[in-house]
Amino acid sequence: xxxxxxxDETTSTPPARATxxxxxLGNPNTGKTTVFNRLCGARAKTSNFPGTTTExxxxxxxxxxxxxxxxxxxxxxxQLQLSWPEAxxxxxxxxxxxxxxxxDTVIVVVDASxxxxxxxxxxxxLQEGEPVVVALNMTDVAERRGLRVDVPTLVAKLxxxxxxxxxxxxxxxxxxxxxxxxxxxxxxxxxxxxxLPPADLPPEALSTWADGVADAAIVATPARAAxxxxxxxxxxxxxxxxxxxxxxxxxxxxxxxxxxxFAAVPMSLIxxxxxxxxxxxxxxxxxxxxxxxxxxxxxxxxxxxxxxxxQIMLLFFLISLxxxxxxxxxxxxxxxxxxxxxGLPGQAFVPLLTAHACAVPGIMSTRLIPxxxxxxxxxxxxxxxxxxxxxxxxxxxTSLLFVGQPALAGLAFGGCYVLGAAAAFVSAALxxxxxxxxxxxxxxxxxxSYKRPxxxxxxxxxxDQGLAFLKTAGTIIFAICVVMWWLSAYPSSAPPARVLELxxxxxxxxxxxxxxxxxxxxxxxxxSQSRQASSFAGRVGRFVQPVFRxxxxxxxxxxxxxxxxxxxxxxxxxxxxxxxxxxxxxxxAGVLERIRGMTRDNGTPVFTRATAASALVFFVLAMQCxxxxxxxxxxxxxxxxxxxxxxxxxxxAYVAALVVFQAARAMGVS
Numbered sequence: 001x002x003x004x005x006x007x008d009e010t011t012s013t014p015p016a017r018a019t020x021x022x023x024x025l026g027n028p029n030t031g032k033t034t035v036f037n038r039l040c041g042a043r044a045k046t047s048n049f050p051g052t053t054t055e056x057x058x059x060x061x062x063x064x065x066x067x068x069x070x071x072x073x074x075x076x077x078x079q080l081q082l083s084w085p086e087a088x089x090x091x092x093x094x095x096x097x098x099x100x101x102x103x104d105t106v107i108v109v110v111d112a113s114x115x116x117x118x119x120x121x122x123x124x125x126l127q128e129g130e131p132v133v134v135a136l137n138m139t140d141v142a143e144r145r146g147l148r149v150d151v152p153t154l155v156a157k158l159x160x161x162x163x164x165x166x167x168x169x170x171x172x173x174x175x176x177x178x179x180x181x182x183x184x185x186x187x188x189x190x191x192x193x194x195x196l197p198p199a200d201l202p203p204e205a206l207s208t209w210a211d212g213v214a215d216a217a218i219v220a221t222p223a224r225a226a227x228x229x230x231x232x233x234x235x236x237x238x239x240x241x242x243x244x245x246x247x248x249x250x251x252x253x254x255x256x257x258x259x260x261x262f263a264a265v266p267m268s269l270i271x272x273x274x275x276x277x278x279x280x281x282x283x284x285x286x287x288x289x290x291x292x293x294x295x296x297x298x299x300x301x302x303x304x305x306x307x308x309x310x311q312i313m314l315l316f317f318l319i320s321l322x323x324x325x326x327x328x329x330x331x332x333x334x335x336x337x338x339x340x341x342x343g344l345p346g347q348a349f350v351p352l353l354t355a356h357a358c359a360v361p362g363i364m365s366t367r368l369i370p371x372x373x374x375x376x377x378x379x380x381x382x383x384x385x386x387x388x389x390x391x392x393x394x395x396x397x398t399s400l401l402f403v404g405q406p407a408l409a410g411l412a413f414g415g416c417y418v419l420g421a422a423a424a425f426v427s428a429a430l431x432x433x434x435x436x437x438x439x440x441x442x443x444x445x446x447x448x449s450y451k452r453p454x455x456x457x458x459x460x461x462x463x464d465q466g467l468a469f470l471k472t473a474g475t476i477i478f479a480i481c482v483v484m485w486w487l488s489a490y491p492s493s494a495p496p497a498r499v500l501e502l503x504x505x506x507x508x509x510x511x512x513x514x515x516x517x518x519x520x521x522x523x524x525x526x527x528s529q530s531r532q533a534s535s536f537a538g539r540v541g542r543f544v545q546p547v548f549r550x551x552x553x554x555x556x557x558x559x560x561x562x563x564x565x566x567x568x569x570x571x572x573x574x575x576x577x578x579x580x581x582x583x584x585x586x587x588x589a590g591v592l593e594r595i596r597g598m599t600r601d602n603g604t605p606v607f608t609r610a611t612a613a614s615a616l617v618f619f620v621l622a623m624q625c626x627x628x629x630x631x632x633x634x635x636x637x638x639x640x641x642x643x644x645x646x647x648x649x650x651x652x653a654y655v656a657a658l659v660v661f662q663a664a665r666a667m668g669v670s
Contacts, residue, residue, distance in 0.1 A: 020069045020184050021101060022061075023093055025125075026109035027118050028076040029329070029448035031137045034167040035109050036073045037460050039176075063181040072103070078117070080124045081203070094130060105131045105183045107176075112142035112149050112164075113449050116214035122158065123206045127199040131188070133179050134162040140169075141449045145231075147218055154217040159191040168324075168454045231450055235330065239447075244334040251327070255318050256414035259311050261406065266310040271592075274303035289489070297485030300576050300594075309466055311395060312388050317462040319356075324453035328353070333447065342425040343432030344381075345374035352378070352424070355385040356417075359628045363635050377428050377436050379636055380645055383628050384424035386417045386620065388465070389568040393619050396572050400596055401612040416620050423621055423652065435644070487537035499523045537578070551618065551654070552611040552661045554600045561615075564624045571619070610664035614657040622653035 026032040040059025057073040074093060075086035096102025106125055110118040125132050136149060155162050161179040165172025182188060195212065197205040237243050278295045285291040322328050332349040339348060348369065355362030362382050369375045386394070394416050402408040502523035506516040540562070541555030548558050556578050564571035579594040598606040607615075623629065623646045633642040 019060075020067070020104040022069045022071050022180060023103040023106045024071055024073045024109065025090065025106055025121070026076060026135075027078055027111065027114075027121060029326070030076070030109045030111040030118065031167045031451075032073065032076060032109040034324075034454045034457050035107070035135060035137065035165075035176075036071060037454070037456050038167055038170060038173055040071055061177070063177045063184075067181050067184060069104075069180065069184070071107075077121075079120060079203075080128075094125075094128070105133060105180060107133050107135055107180070109135045109137050109167075111449075112136050112139045113145055113147060115142075115149065115218060116211045119210035119213055120206055123193075123196060123210055124199075126158065126160070126193050126196055127206075131183055132158075132160045133176070133183055134158065134160060135167075135172075135176055136162055136164045137167050138449065138451065139164050140166045141451055145449070147220055150217050150219055154213070157194050157213045157216060159193040161188065168452055234450065235447065238327065238330040239333050241334070241337060244330065248331050248334060251322070251331075252417070253414055255315075255322075256417070257407075257410045258318065259314055259410070259413070261410075263310040263314050264406075267307050270307045270309070271303065274299055274306070292489060293482070293485055296489075297482050302573070303576065306470075307392075309470070312391055313462040313466040315388070315391065316465040317458045320458040320461040321453040321455075324451065324457060326448045326450045329447050338425070342429040343436075344377060344425070344428045345369055345371065348374070348378040351382055352385050352421075355382045355387060358387050358389070359383045359385070359625060360631050363628065363631045366635065373436055376636055376641065377431055379632055380431055380436075380641065380648075381424040381428045383623055383625065383645065383649065384420045384427065384621065386420045387568075387625075389625070390416070390619060392569050392572045393564075394616070396575070396592070396595065397612050397616040397619070399592060400607045401609055401616065403596070412616070416616065419617070419620050427648070427652075487535060487540070490535060495523075550661070551614050551657045552608070552665075553615070554606055556598060556600075556606055557611070557615065561618070564619070565626065568619065568624050608669075610661050610669050613664055613669075614661035617660045618653045618657035620653075621649060621656055623649035 024032060024036055036057060036059065039061040059071050059073075060068060061071055062068045072093065074090050077084065077087050077090060080087060080091055080094075091097075093100045094103065094106065108122050108125060110122065122132065122134060134154075136151065136154070139149065142149060149164070151162050151164050161183065163172055163176045163179050165176060167173075195209055197209055238247055278299045281291060281294050281299065285294070319328075332353075335349055339345065348366075351362045351366045351369075359382055362385070363379050366375045366378045366382070369378060394413050398409040398412045398416075401412060502519045505511065506519035506523070508516075511519070537559050538555055541559040544562060545553065545555045545558045548561065553561065556575075559578065560571045560574040563574045575595050575598070579598045596605075596607065600606055629642045629646055632645055633639050636642065
């Protein structure tokens with residue numbers, strides 16, 4: 001469907017600048033993100049609006065050889081006059097309130113299958129005199145539902161350019177670029193919208209106007225579309241209390257199985273790359289502190305985190321696909337019934353879902369919850385949701401728990417998410433009956449149309465989340481790796497007599513090569529164990545270890561647990577550094593094999609199945625993120641809630657891990 005042409009009359013606006021600004025706006029679930037990704041592609045960057053934690057995406061799009069625009073993707077919202085923080089940000093950007101430069105034009109993405117509701121936002125912009133270009137998206141969805149939008153009629157009613165498009169298929173973008181170029185060069189109709197009520201009238205007047213415009217522009221087919229009947233059948237299944245919950249469990253289970261199966265190859269390649277890099281350093285540098293720092297501290301530690309990047313990116317790729325299809329909104333509808341039973345508001349679904357990426361933006365997004373009691377309840381339990389920082393820890397511990405059993409490891413991995421969510425709901429009910437009393441407000445939720453997911457959107461999301469994970473963890477991990485290497489390497493101590501004896505036996509000429517290598521490896525392992533035991537890291541771990549002894553942890557595992565309070569993902573790097581202090585064979589076997597081969601002072605494995613299960617439960621439930629505690633203190637309005645959150649979660653994690661370890665030992669699990 002072509003874009004409607006504007007009349008030939010033009011305004012006397014000045015020529016376009018070499019670089020102009022366009023604000024991208026729209027209701028939620030209108031395909032706004034797809035439009036942004038298609039316009040800007042790789043020329044986009046993600047940051048936060050100044051003074052907030054609300055995410056801002058900004059990119060550049062070349063319309064013609066002489067016209068380039070900077071596009072800022074604003075938060076999705078239904079009306080400008082809402083009291084939400086996102087609406088305030090949008091108003092500030094549109095009005096050019098410092099430090100936001102005023103945009104030269106506004107692109108409003110409108111869902112053609114929900115035209116009347118979307119036109120309310122368009123009407124608000126027209127009331128304020130904004131230079132608007134309407135991107136009429138998802139026209140294919142509207143036609144499948146038996147609706148056809150008469151674009152010339154819509155242009156006549158609105159008085160602004162309207163571009164018909166299907167963003168998911170890349171249709172209509174040439175027309176959109178042409179319309180934007182015409183707007184910026186002054187070739188736009190100077191006609192006011194027909195019948196638009198003044199801004200000082202009640203909001204109902206604007207809604208009535210939007211309904212009238214939609215009725216005039218929409219041409220409905222007499223017969224009901226087969227796609228609409230299919231939508232109703234799908235909704236009947238996906239929103240049903242029983243079948244909807246069953247589908248949700250199956251979808252999540254399939255998602256986590258896919259993580260383990262499809263990420264295995266790139267993980268192996270990354271592990272092998274870092275292993276060869278370590279061998280290269282070993283070849284060119286002589287033995288000494290510098291080589292040990294590079295191999296065991298920096299390369300080994302960073303490898304322990306980067307190796308899990310494929311799973312993190314795949315996770316967000318799959319979540320983006322599910323969101324684009326419209327399924328996640330149905331999942332929210334099903335989960336809302338459950339939320340109210342545990343004293344959580346329906347609006348908590350979005351923060352809880354966001355927390356699977358990171359608890360910090362999840363806590364910040366609770367600002368959208370109007371009731372303070374509901375906000376506090378959500379903030380206190382939100383860190384139970386398994387964030388991406390826990391992902392490397394889950395992969396490591398489930399791999400140690402079920403060696404060579406990817407199916408069971410996948411089930412355990414998914415069980416971590418279930419356990420965290422269950423702890424959040426039960427804790428919310430407990431808080432609602434103790435420190436927080438009251439009932440959650442009902443949630444109003446729109447079910448978007450089913451549509452084909454955008455592969456481009458999913459790829460961009462995976463890239464952004466992967467880079468965010470590396471940027472967030474990179475500096476912390478690097479510092480922790482260097483510190484942990486130094487703590488585990490110093491003060492240096494003389495090797496035990498047994499080590500000297502083994503090396504002497506290996507040096508005998510008559511000893512076969514295989515036997516000499518085995519003796520050397522045993523000597524290296526004993527020397528490494530002795531050095532760790534006498535190092536600063538060993539002393540700190542031994543000092544604190546009695547607290548965690550009932551959970552089955554030795555001083556090395558205790559060290560990893562303590563550093564994880566800075567950032568959860570550091571646990572893997574810490575264990576990698578501690579394990580990498582051993583002999584060359586452990587280093588060459590890869591990160592996972594090095595950690596699996598760690599031994600206690602008495603020679604027994606550090607990670608038995610009982611210990612791995614205990615540590616896994618502890619990491620699911622414990623509060624181990626200083627950044628989250630800081631944001632909790634700020635958003636909850638006092639340090640007492642941060643203290644309550646830390647004490648409650650850590651105490652619950654300790655008790656649950658204790659029960660798991662002791663029960664496993666009682667059942668003879670080793």
